[in-house]
Amino acid sequence: MNGALLEVAAISVTFDGFKAINRLSFSIGPAELRAIIGPNGAGKTTFMDIVTGKTKPDEGQVLWGEVSRNLIGMNEARIARAGIGRKFQRPTVFEDQTVFANLLMALKNTRAPLAVLFYTPKRRDVARVEDLAGEIGLAEQIRRKAGELSHGQKQWLEIGMLLAQDPKLLLVDEPAAGMTLGEREHTADLLREAAKTRAVVVVEHDMEFVRRLDCKVTVFHEGSVLAEGSLDHVTRNQDVIDVYLGR
Numbered sequence: 001m002n003g004a005l006l007e008v009a010a011i012s013v014t015f016d017g018f019k020a021i022n023r024l025s026f027s028i029g030p031a032e033l034r035a036i037i038g039p040n041g042a043g044k045t046t047f048m049d050i051v052t053g054k055t056k057p058d059e060g061q062v063l064w065g066e067v068s069r070n071l072i073g074m075n076e077a078r079i080a081r082a083g084i085g086r087k088f089q090r091p092t093v094f095e096d097q098t099v100f101a102n103l104l105m106a107l108k109n110t111r112a113p114l115a116v117l118f119y120t121p122k123r124r125d126v127a128r129v130e131d132l133a134g135e136i137g138l139a140e141q142i143r144r145k146a147g148e149l150s151h152g153q154k155q156w157l158e159i160g161m162l163l164a165q166d167p168k169l170l171l172v173d174e175p176a177a178g179m180t181l182g183e184r185e186h187t188a189d190l191l192r193e194a195a196k197t198r199a200v201v202v203v204e205h206d207m208e209f210v211r212r213l214d215c216k217v218t219v220f221h222e223g224s225v226l227a228e229g230s231l232d233h234v235t236r237n238q239d240v241i242d243v244y245l246g247r
């Protein structure tokens, strides 16, 4: 599969007679940052649901890793263990716990705050949590409760919690939504950095944010790939212009 980390091959899914994904095919490289754009209803969320095992396609394959394992039929937990992490739009951090404890829970792969409270972390874990806090720009907030953080900082914390599990592919849904300009810039930089050592796929509507990601863009429309290339390349494409203008 040409060295791809993830290859989606001719997948289709129909909801109540409506084809939400229509023979969708494309692939992502091992340490690649990719943006997916497309109008509302283009199938972006459904694509992520299929890759993470939440939705089963009617046909096609989702091939993963060097040995091209087909992910279809695997449950969500197994797919996550295979190295696919997903960041939903809303942050789901433990508000009553510190940044440190949230990251430690993610590192230890437990969603049980009590287990972490009564656990003395090894020096190696403390160092890793401190590194992660630095990577996401929250080194100075490490002892603060997550509930005291701004919306953007909570999003970074959740990205850090996903990075703690060292996924090979991180799927991120509309990270820039609700962020200030400064937060959006920091988020783009953070995702670019994260994509140096793993694949990161970002679904986003905010074109300025996509520009800052400075990566290959895939345009979805009616459940298929309409165009692919640099942001300048796809925004010059007449089909893409027509779709965005509703023609």
Ligand SMILES: Nc1ncnc2c1ncn2[C@@H]1O[C@H](COP(=O)(O)OP(=O)(O)OP(=O)(O)O)[C@@H](O)[C@H]1O
Pocket: 015, 016, 020, 038, 039, 040, 041, 042, 043, 044, 045, 046, 047
């Ligand atoms: N579980 C479902 N049952 C019925 N229809 C669904 C279901 N999930 C998605 N759809 C439909 O499939 C189409 C694709 O939806 P999807 O959410 O994947 O689009 P999207 O590109 O993520 O859109 P947006 O940018 O608005 O989030 C839409 O028309 C949607 O209404």
